[in-house]
Amino acid sequence: MSWSIIAGVAVGLVTVVVLFVVNDANREPVHMVVPKEKQTYVLPGEERVHRMNRKDWVGDGLISLPESGVTTLYENFSRAIALDPKADCLGHYDESKKGYVWESYGEVCDRLQNFGSGLMHLGNKVKSKVGIMAKNIPEWVIAEQACNAFNLVLVPLYDTLGPEAMTFIVGQVKLTTVIGDADAIHDLLESAKSVGIEIVIKVGEPTEKERSKADADGIKLYSVLEVEEMGNEYPREHIPPEVGDLATIQYTSGTTGNPKGVMLSHENMIADMAGAMKIINEVVSFDNEDTHISYLPLAHSFERLIQSIVWNAGAKVGFYRGDTRVILEDIAMLKPSLFISVPRLLNRVSDKIQEKVNNAGFVTGLVFKIAMWQKKRMLAKGIVANDTIWDKIAFGKVQAALGGKVRGIVSGAAPLSPSVMEFLRATMGCHVVEGYGQTECAAATSVTIPGDHDLGHVGPPLPCNEIKLIDVPEMNYYAKDGKGEVCLRGANIFLGYYEDEEKTKEAKTDDGWLLTGDIGMWTENGSLKIFDRRKNIFKLSQGEYIAPEKVEEIYTRAAGIGQVYVHGTSSESCCVAVVVPEKEDILPVLQKAGIDTSGDYGDLIRSAEVKKYVQKNIIRTWQRKWTQRI
Ligand SMILES: *[C@@H]1O[C@H](CO)[C@@H](O)[C@H](O)[C@H]1NC(C)=O
Ligand SMILES: *[C@@H]1O[C@H](CO)[C@@H](O)[C@H](O)[C@H]1NC(C)=O
Ligand SMILES: *[C@@H]1O[C@H](CO)[C@@H](O)[C@H](O)[C@H]1NC(C)=O
16 A cells, blocks of 8 residues: 555544544534533522522522422322323332332332331331332332322431441330331341330241241231231221421441431422532423432432432433343343443443453554544533534444433532543433432532533532531631632531430531531532542541541551551542551560561561561450450
8 A cells, every 4th residue: 555545544534533533523502501610609698608599599599399289298199190190100020030029109109008007007106217228229218209299207226237226226216116128137147136126027937937027026027918908908098298307317426426316397308309409400300201220238328319400300220130230131130211220330441441442452442532522622512412423433342331311410428530431422422420428418509510621629509508608717718719618508417416415416507508528618609619628537538438547546556556647538439547556566566476587677568478467466456355345
């Protein structure tokens, strides 16, 4: 081939790229619900209190209830049933069919009516607490909606709380009825008698062994089906909750001490839903053709907020099989329109794609690079698209891996790194937004606005709440400089911690401000940026809180250790400790362990053998001290 042909082909290719690039630039940018450069405004007369900036919301307070007039989770779900009782509601994987089977809204309506009647027949009264310990399965939602229909309070339990915390919770709320799946049932039955649980309801048929264990302990054991049959035989009228009634107590594990029971009312949860929907619905609105894949724990508020938005649209929830190793297959079958995730998972997704590209050879790599470059340019102009030539030649497989129908990705629970955020926006060609919040505000307090593709912030306050920053003198942050502790107020802010006046007072001021403990600042465009944490507690990428001083305090107690420094960031899933031994103390310890200490001390301390021994030692100290505490 002569050079002129090669040059011709190259010029041709460049021309094609240029033509497509020019073509891409003609696309419409996303219409943002608030002006990009002024996403919040400062409340007149109330210095430093920021609200979302939108003409029709300015001045006239915050949103607490949706336009539809729905005031409780019960009303919201009932309306969805009325919208189209034949529409699919809950889907689970059926092994024999090798696919998903669906229960319609009408069927779910019957089941929640029966299950709720059954719960009442078993002796529960209005405002009784009902525990649930189960993976994400249809029965979780049936139980939740049954509680809503009869004004019962759902208390989710989850196994990472640990046995001591669980005993504490059951005792604190005096749980007498607990629903458990096959994984939870053994532990539930083992501990039921000692903690005072009287009724255990198993998802699935109890085994002979389980029945006799329950009999021996005087525990009433039923299957969910039995309770539904009971309710069918003794039907009860719904007892709809009032807007201010307690809907759920969500326990959050603290770094120290007992877990705290976050009390959320129907109003709290509906307000947060109404606020989130104002943002999300204007860009990606859902209907009953849309599916959400449920795999983030329902015991946390994030997934429950998302599901309330799904019910609102009368859309579908499909549950993953409970095994993250095959979740991609579940996704391929369910074809979700909204993908809710946490940084830990999204990081893995982006690493995997990157790795595949790196291994795919020069040409593929180059095409991917050009495509990335162009998609990022489009994002900078506010353009979101999944049908450009770049999507076809470079990102088609990636988009297909998430089912090929994703219109929005929401990340929450911990900060998403800006580079991963940008990578996902470019490759997935859909809206990728990040929410910020905590259980105490019913999940979300702010979310990045679709169409704003600047990185490193968490958007303006949702229209259901306002945000202000207050001074943190001990850390040298002052609100007058635009930095301080983030405080939230609105109808979504929790009622308080269950039977814990003291901790409630620490978290919530008399005039309703929730102190988050996060340190934030306002960007020039009026969105919030979180950059530090009060009291030096940080969150790892899986959402776990670490109080480094506490860890250091215990590690330093290992034999021969002088100083310890623990460090971690929210983009990683584990911490790093820098450990300094004390020469006089460590030598005898090492000798006792049979390590030769006759050589140079510096070499000795740097040797792999010693490092390994010291690491083992501090971990053992940790385990010992930790078990003593609880
Ligand atoms: C549920 O509440 C939302 C408001 O957040 C409302 O827009 C919607 O219409 C309600 N759902 C139904 C089916 O009425
Ligand atoms: C591309 O986006 C559209 C509109 O948001 C959506 O309907 C479609 O399913 C998306 N396609 C892929 C492959 O994700
Ligand atoms: C604010 O908006 C402008 C204009 O879109 C943009 O150039 C700038 O990067 C934004 N600033 C931040 C901190 O996001």
